[in-house]
Amino acid sequence: xxxxxxxxxxxxxxxxxxxxxxxxxxxxxxxxxxxxxxxxxxxxxxxxxxxxxxxxxxxxxxxxxxxxxxxxxxxxxxxxxxxxxxxxxxxxxxxxxxxxxxxxxxxxxxxxxxxxxxxxxxxxxxxxxxxxxxxxxxxxxxxxxxxxxxxxxxxxxxxxxxxxxxxxxxxxxxxxxxxxxxxxxxxxxxxxxxxxxxxxxxxxxxxxxxxxxxxxx
Amino acid sequence: xxxxxxxxxxxxxxxxxxxxxxxxxxxxxxxxxxxxxxxxxxxxxxxxxxxxxxxxxxxxxxxxxxxxxxxxxxxxxxxxxxxxxxxxxxxxxxxxxxxxxxxxxxxxxxxxxxxxxxxxxxxxxxxxxxxxxxxxxxxxxxxxxxxxxxxxxxxxxxxxxxxxxxxxxxxxxxxxxxxxxxxxxxxxxxxxxxxxxxxxxxxxxxxxxxxxxxxxxxxxxxxxxxxxxxxxxxxxxxxxxxxxxxxxxxxxxxxxxxxxxxxxxxxxxxxxxxxxxxxxxxxxxxxxxxxxxxxxxxxxxxxxxxxxxxxxxxxxxxxxxxxxxxxxxxxxxxxxxxxxxxxxxxxxxxxxxxxxxxxxxxxxxxxxxxxxxxxxxxxxxxxxxxxxxxxxxxxxxxxxxxxxxxxxxxxxxxxxxxxxxxxxxxxxxxxxxxxxxxxxxxxxxxxxxxxxxxxxxxxxxxxxxxxxxxxxxxxxxxxxxxxxxxxxxxxxxxxxxxxxxxxxxxxxxxxxxxxxxxxxxxxxxxxxxxxxxxxxxxxxxxxxxxxxxxxxxxxxxxxxxxxxxxxxxxxxxxxxxxxxxxxxxxxxxxxxxxxxxxxxxxxxxxxxxxxxxxxxxxxxxxxxxxxxxxxxxxxxxxxxxxxxxxxxxxxxxxxxxxxxxxxxxxxxxxxxxxxxxxxxxxxxxxxxxxxxxxxxxxxxxxxxxxxxxxxxxxxxxxxxxxxxxxxxxxxxxxxxxxxxxxxxxxxxxxxxxxxxxxxxxxxxxxxxxxxxxxxxxxxxxx
Numbered sequence: 001x002x003x004x005x006x007x008x009x010x011x012x013x014x015x016x017x018x019x020x021x022x023x024x025x026x027x028x029x030x031x032x033x034x035x036x037x038x039x040x041x042x043x044x045x046x047x048x049x050x051x052x053x054x055x056x057x058x059x060x061x062x063x064x065x066x067x068x069x070x071x072x073x074x075x076x077x078x079x080x081x082x083x084x085x086x087x088x089x090x091x092x093x094x095x096x097x098x099x100x101x102x103x104x105x106x107x108x109x110x111x112x113x114x115x116x117x118x119x120x121x122x123x124x125x126x127x128x129x130x131x132x133x134x135x136x137x138x139x140x141x142x143x144x145x146x147x148x149x150x151x152x153x154x155x156x157x158x159x160x161x162x163x164x165x166x167x168x169x170x171x172x173x174x175x176x177x178x179x180x181x182x183x184x185x186x187x188x189x190x191x192x193x194x195x196x197x198x199x200x201x202x203x204x205x206x207x208x209x210x211x212x213x214x215x216x217x
Numbered sequence: 218x219x220x221x222x223x224x225x226x227x228x229x230x231x232x233x234x235x236x237x238x239x240x241x242x243x244x245x246x247x248x249x250x251x252x253x254x255x256x257x258x259x260x261x262x263x264x265x266x267x268x269x270x271x272x273x274x275x276x277x278x279x280x281x282x283x284x285x286x287x288x289x290x291x292x293x294x295x296x297x298x299x300x301x302x303x304x305x306x307x308x309x310x311x312x313x314x315x316x317x318x319x320x321x322x323x324x325x326x327x328x329x330x331x332x333x334x335x336x337x338x339x340x341x342x343x344x345x346x347x348x349x350x351x352x353x354x355x356x357x358x359x360x361x362x363x364x365x366x367x368x369x370x371x372x373x374x375x376x377x378x379x380x381x382x383x384x385x386x387x388x389x390x391x392x393x394x395x396x397x398x399x400x401x402x403x404x405x406x407x408x409x410x411x412x413x414x415x416x417x418x419x420x421x422x423x424x425x426x427x428x429x430x431x432x433x434x435x436x437x438x439x440x441x442x443x444x445x446x447x448x449x450x451x452x453x454x455x456x457x458x459x460x461x462x463x464x465x466x467x468x469x470x471x472x473x474x475x476x477x478x479x480x481x482x483x484x485x486x487x488x489x490x491x492x493x494x495x496x497x498x499x500x501x502x503x504x505x506x507x508x509x510x511x512x513x514x515x516x517x518x519x520x521x522x523x524x525x526x527x528x529x530x531x532x533x534x535x536x537x538x539x540x541x542x543x544x545x546x547x548x549x550x551x552x553x554x555x556x557x558x559x560x561x562x563x564x565x566x567x568x569x570x571x572x573x574x575x576x577x578x579x580x581x582x583x584x585x586x587x588x589x590x591x592x593x594x595x596x597x598x599x600x601x602x603x604x605x606x607x608x609x610x611x612x613x614x615x616x617x618x619x620x621x622x623x624x625x626x627x628x629x630x631x632x633x634x635x636x637x638x639x640x641x642x643x644x645x646x647x648x649x650x651x652x653x654x655x656x657x658x659x660x661x662x663x664x665x666x667x668x669x670x671x672x673x674x675x676x677x678x679x680x681x682x683x684x685x686x687x688x689x690x691x692x693x694x695x696x697x698x699x700x701x702x703x704x705x706x707x708x709x710x711x712x713x714x715x716x717x718x719x720x721x722x723x724x725x726x727x728x729x730x731x732x733x734x735x736x737x738x739x740x741x742x743x744x745x746x747x748x749x750x751x752x753x754x755x756x757x758x759x760x761x762x763x764x765x766x767x768x769x770x771x772x773x774x775x776x777x778x779x780x781x782x783x784x785x786x787x788x789x790x791x792x793x794x795x796x797x798x799x800x801x802x803x804x805x806x807x808x809x810x811x812x813x814x815x816x817x818x819x820x821x822x823x824x825x826x827x828x829x830x831x832x833x834x835x836x837x838x839x840x841x842x843x844x845x846x847x848x849x850x851x852x853x854x855x856x857x858x859x860x861x862x863x864x865x866x867x868x869x870x871x872x873x874x875x876x877x878x879x880x881x882x883x884x885x886x887x888x889x890x891x892x893x894x895x896x897x898x899x900x901x902x903x904x905x906x907x908x909x910x911x912x913x914x915x916x917x918x919x920x921x922x923x924x925x926x927x928x929x930x931x932x933x934x935x936x937x938x939x940x941x942x943x944x945x946x947x948x949x950x951x952x953x954x955x956x957x958x959x960x961x962x963x964x965x966x967x968x969x970x971x972x973x974x975x976x977x978x979x980x981x982x983x984x985x986x987x988x989x990x991x992x993x994x995x996x997x998x999x
Binding site for chain 2: 054083085086088112113114115116118119120122123
């Protein structure tokens with residue numbers, strides 16, 4: 001199963017690379033992430049709760065990184081399994097500087113999904129995965145923009161302003177998925193499958209950059 | 218037509234079924250009963266490195282967890298259910314029957330790797346999730362053609378190939394026929410899998426009682442007696458220590474004929490080991506991955522015709538997908554071969570198939586069992602030839618039908634019953650004319666369709682023919698007893714999955730014995746009641762068991778007449794049986810109830826004549842020489858919405874011939890059900906595996922079965938009775954008839970409705986989106 005996509009971040013390439021190394025931002029960008037641990041030089045294990053329609057459960061995964069070229073690109077292999085089934089694949093992420101201090105992220109992958117999540121969740125995988133990718137990347141970008149926002153002029157103003165960056169809760173995230181699915185139903189073109197894997201890959205990929213051992217959520 | 222035979226008698230079983238008083242397997246609830254769950258492979262093809270069951274075993278409420286390793290010497294491949302016909306010469310056949318549990322390798326999604334037995338199903342399922350299996354994934358074999366290429370991954374490395382079987386058969390000389398033909402058509406036809414999707418999934422309750430040394434199993438099987446014999450053999454018990462009961466079953470459709478499936482082997486063994494009753498009820502997702510399926514074939518077909526539309530020969534070379542194991546031998550592809558001449562006089566046929574192992578669920582017969590594919594091939598060739606030659610589709614069929622005076626016709630192709638297929642009897646022309654008239658063919662084509670087309674509507678008509686080989690051997694039996702209450706007890710070995718046996722079998726006995734049909738109590742599928750027989754399959758219940766029942770009833774009738782003649786002091790030929798009474802024909806006051814006679818035939822004191830048997834009872838058996846051929850012609854009108862490709866069937870007709878009709882209402886019910894599967898196979902039901910062997914639509918959210926609203930609005934059935942010479946009742950089967958011709962009917966009618974140059978439907982099942990793509994492709998070729 002092939003997948004690919006791209007996203008433009010409102011920040012320069014080094015900032016994006018740094019962001020991808022920021023464990024808090026990454027973990028918060030993908031609710032459902034339960035743990036992520038570094039188990040070797042380029043090896044990480046983690047757990048993530050995923051829901052696709054009637055199928056939900058925790059995937060325990062192993063991620064291996066190779067061909068890292070900071071701040072440009074890396075390749076990864078992911079191997080996740082759990083009660084809902086399994087995910088196995090390779091993917092790569094590439095960052096390119098754009099005009100106006102923006103950065104293009106391109107991702108590609110080749111993944112197999114198996115078990116219950118493939119057998120029963122099939123019809124929803126497309127929508128759910130698309131939505132997870134979109135929300136995850138947008139949340140990261142929000143974090144990036146929040147860093148750029150000018151500091152509040154006075155303490156009062158700071159108090160009046162909403163927090164600069166509030167990551168979505170798992171519930172908000174699920175609502176976002178539902179909203180995207182509704183939009184999908186209404187949109188005539190909806191043929192790209194398997195982006196759930198993109199989401200899982202991206203999440204592990206981002207997670208890898210935590211670098212340090214930590215538990216989330 | 219008799220007092221009962223041929224009458225639309227209301228069903229004896231309905232009061233129990235409709236008031237919830239019918240026993241199904243899941244109704245069985247025994248004290249101390251445990252519950253089983255199978256852990257099934259998520260991988261289509263992988264080596265098992267290790268299995269860690271410790272966490273599952275440690276869970277409270279878990280009684281046992283077994284893997285192949287725990288089975289020790291009890292683990293061995295099951296026997297083949299069906300062997301290839303010994304009469305087929307020079308064939309390749311690599312037998313790979315099922316195994317009780319995957320040991321070194323899993324070969325399809327759903328292959329069982331462990332079983333958890335716990336105090337409740339909830340605990341068992343939670344525990345199954347705690348089993349950790351370390352797999353080494355292997356490339357999956359999913360494409361029939363690539364599977365046979367030299368660099369393909371192998372399901373069985375020791376075979377060095379994924380070829381399970383290779384069979385060639387020929388009638389006449391196709392090559393010569395083609396050389397002399399005016400028209401030779403070549404096409405590729407692709408047919409994919411569907412599920413049997415019975416309303417009730419498989420289920421087992423098994424109880425080993427150590428004190429009585431008896432095993433009782435309730436099983437949703439179509440074959441209780443072979444299962445009993447199999448269990449006894451594998452566990453080293455006497456056959457009389459094992460009782461298998463197939464109670465009411467919510468649909469069989471083929472897969473429940475399977476024997477020695479993992480669940481049926483493991484659970485009796487576990488019950489004996491644990492000395493506790495165990496229940497296992499398959500859930501729907503499990504049914505998609507763990508119950509056998511059918512239909513996947515790829516055909517390369519050639520057909521040779523004269524310019525007048527007479528078929529000279531057919532060449533069909535096809536690949537047949539058997540899935541991961543082939544316990545059911547060659548039944549399905551042989552049925553395809555023997556049905557690829559349909560109702561037509563095809564003088565030359567070359568037919569060759571290769572059976573291929575793939576990393577998918579096992580393929581065994583599903584209602585139709587290879588026949589729909591064979592009929593699809595020949596019916597499509599007729600349609601293509603008609604188009605090429607400018608003939609009407611009905612006319613080309615009329616020119617090719619086997620004439621009524623040709624029977625019996627030896628088709629010279631060895632079939633599932635091990636001998637050359639012989640059409641024993643038939644009368645196809647009147648069926649064709651009848652169906653054509655019922656659908657209003659000429660009027661539709663000349664008057665209605667032009668008007669509808671002018672209105673911009675896409676309404677089409679189709680008419681196709683079919684044969685159905687039915688009622689194969691080896692044999693069935695029955696025992697009939699007149700009880701002292703005057704009621705008649707009838708037992709037979711075949712099981713019942715909704716075929717109305719409690720009524721049609723009772724009608725046969727009631728007819729012979731002159732009793733009310735409601736006074737015949739029928740028991741099917743309980744080995745403690747009757748333990749000789751094979752099972753319910755191949756549209757054979759009414760033919761084979763029906764004739765055994767008729768024979769037993771005739772013998773009981775003879776006993777009644779002999780005993781009554783003695784008691785009433787009147788010659789037998791002056792006696793008549795009616796309303797549960799035997800009497801002297803012209804002296805009605807000289808009479809006896811059958812109950813009284815039964816008591817007299819079973820005296821408590823006194824002496825009986827030497828050589829007589831007590832009671833009014835007889836057991837009889839019937840085995841036909843070979844299967845009898847039923848036939849029919851179906852036609853329908855279909856409207857297609859060109860934007861959505863959703864369809865509507867305002868009218869459907871069938872003129873069919875299953876010989877003697879025992880109960881027309883029951884026959885019609887069988888046809889309704891068969892057509893419903895046929896509609897599913899044509900337009901809705903397809904099991905989708907991806908290239909990694911993952912099953913992508915294992916639920917009724919994604920696997921579509923036709924609803925009542927997808928069925929024809931008007932549904933007309935005409936019965937024709939060409940009696941079979943192969944059995945005394947003249948009966949033929951009808952169980953699969955409805956399913957067989959529908960895909961070919963859809964293909965013709967949809968092409969006719971859409972009326973687009975170059976639109977050829979050569980694949981099944983279709984779906985609205987697939988039809989849309991075919992239409993787009995045909996339009997872009999223009």
